[in-house]
Amino acid sequence: MAQQANAVELHNTVKRFGEFTAVHSMSLNVTDGSFVTFVGPSGCGKTTTLRMIAGLENATAGDILIRGQRVNDIPIHKRNLGLVFQNYALFPHKTIFENVAFGLKYRNVDKQTIARRVREALQLVQLPHVEDRLPRQLSGGQQQRIALARAIVIQPDVLLLDEPLSALDANLREEMRVELKRIQRELGIATIFVTHDQAEALAMSDRVVVMSNGFIEQEGTPEEVYNEPASEFVANFLGISNLMSGSVEDASADTVKIAVEGGPHLLAHPREGRGKHKGDRARLAVRAEKVFLAEQHAADDDSVIIDGTIDAVDYQGQAARYFVTAGNLSWQAVNPIDRHPFHEGQAVKLRIRAQDVVLLDPARSGNGAEQAG
Amino acid sequence: MAAVAAEERDLRPWILLSPALTTITLLLAIPTCFVVVYSFWLRTAAGGEQVGFYLDNWIEVLTDQFYRDILFQTFRIAAITTVLCALMGYLPAYFIAFSKMRNKAFLLLLLMLPFWVSYIIRTMSWINILGVSGAVNYVLTSLGIVSEPIQMLYNETTVVLGLIHFLLPFMVLNIYVSLEGIDPNLVDAARSLGSTPFQAFREVTLPLSLPGLAAGGLLCFVLGGGTYITPLILGGPTDAMFANLIYEAIIIQLNWPLGSALSIVLLVVLGAVVLLYNRFLGLGQIRKGFG
Ligand SMILES: Nc1ncnc2c1ncn2[C@@H]1O[C@H](COP(=O)(O)OP(=O)(O)O)[C@@H](O)[C@H]1O
Ligand SMILES: [Mg+2]
Numbered sequence: 001m002a003q004q005a006n007a008v009e010l011h012n013t014v015k016r017f018g019e020f021t022a023v024h025s026m027s028l029n030v031t032d033g034s035f036v037t038f039v040g041p042s043g044c045g046k047t048t049t050l051r052m053i054a055g056l057e058n059a060t061a062g063d064i065l066i067r068g069q070r071v072n073d074i075p076i077h078k079r080n081l082g083l084v085f086q087n088y089a090l091f092p093h094k095t096i097f098e099n100v101a102f103g104l105k106y107r108n109v110d111k112q113t114i115a116r117r118v119r120e121a122l123q124l125v126q127l128p129h130v131e132d133r134l135p136r137q138l139s140g141g142q143q144q145r146i147a148l149a150r151a152i153v154i155q156p157d158v159l160l161l162d163e164p165l166s167a168l169d170a171n172l173r174e175e176m177r178v179e180l181k182r183i184q185r186e187l188g189i190a191t192i193f194v195t196h197d198q199a200e201a202l203a204m205s206d207r208v209v210v211m212s213n214g215f216i217e218q219e220g221t222p223e224e225v226y227n228e229p230a231s232e233f234v235a236n237f238l239g240i241s242n243l244m245s246g247s248v249e250d251a252s253a254d255t256v257k258i259a260v261e262g263g264p265h266l267l268a269h270p271r272e273g274r275g276k277h278k279g280d281r282a283r284l285a286v287r288a289e290k291v292f293l294a295e296q297h298a299a300d301d302d303s304v305i306i307d308g309t310i311d312a313v314d315y316q317g318q319a320a321r322y323f324v325t326a327g328n329l330s331w332q333a334v335n336p337i338d339r340h341p342f343h344e345g346q347a348v349k350l351r352i353r354a355q356d357v358v359l360l361d362p363a364r365s366g367n368g369a370e371q372a373g
Numbered sequence: 374m375a376a377v378a379a380e381e382r383d384l385r386p387w388i389l390l391s392p393a394l395t396t397i398t399l400l401l402a403i404p405t406c407f408v409v410v411y412s413f414w415l416r417t418a419a420g421g422e423q424v425g426f427y428l429d430n431w432i433e434v435l436t437d438q439f440y441r442d443i444l445f446q447t448f449r450i451a452a453i454t455t456v457l458c459a460l461m462g463y464l465p466a467y468f469i470a471f472s473k474m475r476n477k478a479f480l481l482l483l484l485m486l487p488f489w490v491s492y493i494i495r496t497m498s499w500i501n502i503l504g505v506s507g508a509v510n511y512v513l514t515s516l517g518i519v520s521e522p523i524q525m526l527y528n529e530t531t532v533v534l535g536l537i538h539f540l541l542p543f544m545v546l547n548i549y550v551s552l553e554g555i556d557p558n559l560v561d562a563a564r565s566l567g568s569t570p571f572q573a574f575r576e577v578t579l580p581l582s583l584p585g586l587a588a589g590g591l592l593c594f595v596l597g598g599g600t601y602i603t604p605l606i607l608g609g610p611t612d613a614m615f616a617n618l619i620y621e622a623i624i625i626q627l628n629w630p631l632g633s634a635l636s637i638v639l640l641v642v643l644g645a646v647v648l649l650y651n652r653f654l655g656l657g658q659i660r661k662g663f664g
Contacts, residue, residue: 054561054565055565056561056564056565075564076561076564076565077564077565077566077567077568077569078567079565080567081565082565083561083562083565085558085561085562087556087558089556089558089559089561089562091559091562091563091576091577092581093580093581102563102566102568102576103566103567105567106566106567106568106572107567150562150566151565154566154567
């Protein structure tokens with residue numbers, strides 16, 4: 001492969017509803033065969049973006065390309081896309097066979113081929129024997145599989161899924177997550193998946209696009225957005241983060257010493273362009289599961305150890321979430337439990353490693369942070 | 374315990390229904406029984422009523438070709454009206470259901486507006502429009518297009534026109550309700566699978582709105598088939614519908630026994646239509662139409 005083709009490209013795409021801008025100048029590439037997730041709180045513009053790609057909404061400005069072709073003026077029925085909705089949207093008056101065969105009718109496919117491809121699609125979603133039933137005779141999970149079969153049987157250029165798992169109960173959701181991923185891999189089809197569930201986004205995607213208020217906050221692999229959140233919003237939206245402000249007290253090539261307001265000094269590794277100079281303002285994030293609690297820590301060069309007291313314990317079985325007071329600061333820590341959790345009022349030591357202290361972009365701090373969680 | 378609870382559950386609908394059932398019994402079922410009894414009485418030449426069990430009215434009603442012709446004519450007019458209402462009602466219903474306007478409620482209110490004016494007055498208004506000295510003739514004569522006013526009223530066409538005027542809102546409301554219940558994602562899904570807007574309408578929207586169309590059709594047919602005011606005001610002497618015969622017998626000739634027999638015939642015939650309809654299409658939609 002000399003160059004990876006893009007299944008979908010957005011160039012400065014904007015969507016306004018009257019005065020209200022739902023999507024601000026958004027640019028994005030979805031490479032062939034990749035699984036990209038739009039994640040963000042409700043109302044941040046995920047669905048609107050997806051609907052623009054599908055052709056259900058017209059972009060106010062900017063270009064949308066599918067397989068290199070500008071599609072802004074191409075109506076939805078000529079775009080060759082597979083669309084899956086949260087509420088399945090199966091045709092209630094048509095049998096499962098007719099539902100899955102629907103898209104093939106408009107593609108000059110002969111009867112035998114239709115029957116064969118429908119059968120293959122139903123096999124792929126592991127529901128081979130329901131052809132003659134009506135949608136209402138199937139469970140929610142089964143209906144969603146049929147909706148998926150209906151979308152992929154036409155061999156679309158891109159698969160677009162808008163919160164397809166949200167209507168399912170927790171167990172089924174996990175099962176479908178694996179299943180969806182398997183099918184996507186098997187077909188090698190470029191997929192855009194919309195969700196407000198950060199766990200889903202991290203588990204399924206090749207790339208995650210974190211959105212808020214119509215902007216892309218960050219785009220990257222699940223690991224990048226999780227470990228290296230670019231903004232306070234991302235740090236807060238994906239998991240629990242301890243956020244702090246401070247100033248750089250001492251900067252060397254590989255370690256920065258930061259004086260946290262109302263708290264201790266923390267060590268951090270410098271990020272490109274951030275916190276390089278003495279006196280710089282800094283905004284820090286430390287993930288709750290990177291705050292290690294113990295009665296005693298061995299000191300080392302690359303971490304800071306702080307005294308604290310357990311305020312409250314949220315017992316979760318294999319792990320516990322602790323609320324810890326250390327000096328003037330409150331911390332949250334999620335630690336695996338070794339036999340017994342710490343108890344309320346217990347004195348503990350917090351160990352913060354330099355590698356776990358994320359220096360956020362101070363210019364983007366506060367942006368959309370209110371929406372977090 | 375469980376049995377008691379189940380029994381309580383079974384009773385509740387009946388308790389809630391009882392006011393309606395009482396009303397229907399007192400005002401509909403019992404009077405209908407009176408009508409049945411009346412139909413076996415006889416009207417004497419002197420104008421009084423002969424109480425007893427006579428089959429004369431029934432023999433007349435069931436054997437005289439005249440009544441059968443009028444019944445057939447009634448069905449024809451009601452059917453034509455129903456079909457035209459369906460054709461004319463679909464578009465406005467579609468427009469209201471899928472309009473992006475925020476004041477859909479206002480459009481529905483507009484649809485209800487005619488109900489605020491008496492049905493009789495609405496029907497009579499056609500005389501001012503189509504009558505010999507009505508608006509249309511005035512325009513035509515003043516423009517010199519015709520020298521003499523044209524007689525446009527008092528034929529089957531104007532009866533159908535009046536009935537459409539009366540029944541169209543019922544049709545629109547019923548279609549609207551079933552269109553309104555269609556998940557817009559279904560059309561989006563159909564479009565994404567490659568169908569044009571018209572194909573998506575034919576494959577998804579139209580079939581899913583059929584129950585509303587059917588319910589509206591039944592209402593139009595039954596209400597149209599049972600009316601006498603429209604033919605009375607807008608029809609000619611030969612455009613009588615079955616209910617006009619009842620009106621004629623009871624109000625004009627004061628022949629209550631014959632009128633009763635005719636009433637029961639119409640009741641049974643229209644009732645049969647409703648039952649047949651229910652058998653094949655289901656009436657669930659009508660309930661929704663009023664909900
Ligand atoms: N048709 C529309 N008209 C006006 N505003 C809309 C329309 N569709 C969406 N919006 C607004 O655009 C914003 C983004 O909506 P949406 O894309 O559905 O968010 P998400 O899918 O991320 O929850 C919301 O504030 C929503 O109210
Ligand atoms: Mg959405």
